[in-house]
Amino acid sequence: MADFQDIWTYLSSEPLLWLTATLAAYVIGDALFQASGKRAYINPVLIAVILLAIALTLSGTTYETYFNGAKFVHFMLGPATVCLAVPLYLNLRQVGKSIIPMLVALIVGPITAIGTALGIAYAFGIRGEVLLSLAPKSVTAPVAMGISESIGGSPTLTAVMVILTGITGAIVCTPLLNALKITDYRARGFAVGLTSHGIGTARAFQVNETAGTFAGVGMGANALATAILVPLLLTLF
Amino acid sequence: MISHLTVILGLQLLGEVITRALGLPLPGPVLGMVFFLVLLVLRPAFADAIKSTAQGLLAHLSLLFVPAGVGVVGHIKTLGSDVGVILLAIIISTIAAIVVSVYAFTLTAKLMGQSNG
Numbered sequence: 563m564a565d566f567q568d569i570w571t572y573l574s575s576e577p578l579l580w581l582t583a584t585l586a587a588y589v590i591g592d593a594l595f596q597a598s599g600k601r602a603y604i605n606p607v608l609i610a611v612i613l614l615a616i617a618l619t620l621s622g623t624t625y626e627t628y629f630n631g632a633k634f635v636h637f638m639l640g641p642a643t644v645c646l647a648v649p650l651y652l653n654l655r656q657v658g659k660s661i662i663p664m665l666v667a668l669i670v671g672p673i674t675a676i677g678t679a680l681g682i683a684y685a686f687g688i689r690g691e692v693l694l695s696l697a698p699k700s701v702t703a704p705v706a707m708g709i710s711e712s713i714g715g716s717p718t719l720t721a722v723m724v725i726l727t728g729i730t731g732a733i734v735c736t737p738l739l740n741a742l743k744i745t746d747y748r749a750r751g752f753a754v755g756l757t758s759h760g761i762g763t764a765r766a767f768q769v770n771e772t773a774g775t776f777a778g779v780g781m782g783a784n785a786l787a788t789a790i791l792v793p794l795l796l797t798l799f
Numbered sequence: 800m801i802s803h804l805t806v807i808l809g810l811q812l813l814g815e816v817i818t819r820a821l822g823l824p825l826p827g828p829v830l831g832m833v834f835f836l837v838l839l840v841l842r843p844a845f846a847d848a849i850k851s852t853a854q855g856l857l858a859h860l861s862l863l864f865v866p867a868g869v870g871v872v873g874h875i876k877t878l879g880s881d882v883g884v885i886l887l888a889i890i891i892s893t894i895a896a897i898v899v900s901v902y903a904f905t906l907t908a909k910l911m912g913q914s915n916g
Contacts, residue, residue: 644814
């Protein structure tokens, strides 16, 4: 019989183990989310991330080794983004009717996101590269990293802040919007996608298809809006 | 199924190539989404055929963010002593941006005489 060392050598060099672990961690996170009666603070992504981080630490596995397996899941983000066209197409009339409210939200929302984040960080003494990296945090990661690089931030730091923003938005949106008694799912979805990109959009789809559709539009539109607004707003700091 | 995936990946590929060629501030897949939408509008019959593949991919959109999320854990220490302030800034600005955007949307819709949906 092969000893454990040989089996581990195989497992740690092939993508199978960490691909399976990624799916398993998400299944656990999703099961807890369902069991809680879909409570927003039981976030499946956050639970899966914590479980996997613990597993990587305990097994002494590097992120590179982990990502060798997880990249198959990560890769699907691109095709899934393309597929957002389908709910958009199915709700096209409703989206078309909402162009003007969306445009208004698209101007004031990103200004608020960028302005408050920079303002708070600046007030607490954050300067330089870290401050600049924070500016595009509400935008989907590839665009945010590009913006960050072009204004002198760190794309890696920005990626961290983007994910934290996404998880924050996904957790706070439902209780926050319920407390404000907002019943228009177009507005709810658009605001969440605009503020917390794909992670917020994924959350919106869990709540309501209309919300998910508008979140997808918000995410795409904010990629453009923030790319234009960040350099403008930075001239104030 | 395979032909649908080929179309989806092909549109993403087209989006990636064009955004890079023209230096657009958009990710390739977002432009791919725009192309896909145009395709669906031009060929409504195709929408019925590809709907289940696309909705299957979107049903577990959250899962796809897990690998990137795990990457964040390793980088949190690069924020060093700033981590508390950064988290505070992120939480407050996320809440503020959601509140401002949602009211901007609903108030504009109300001024235009639109009801919900």
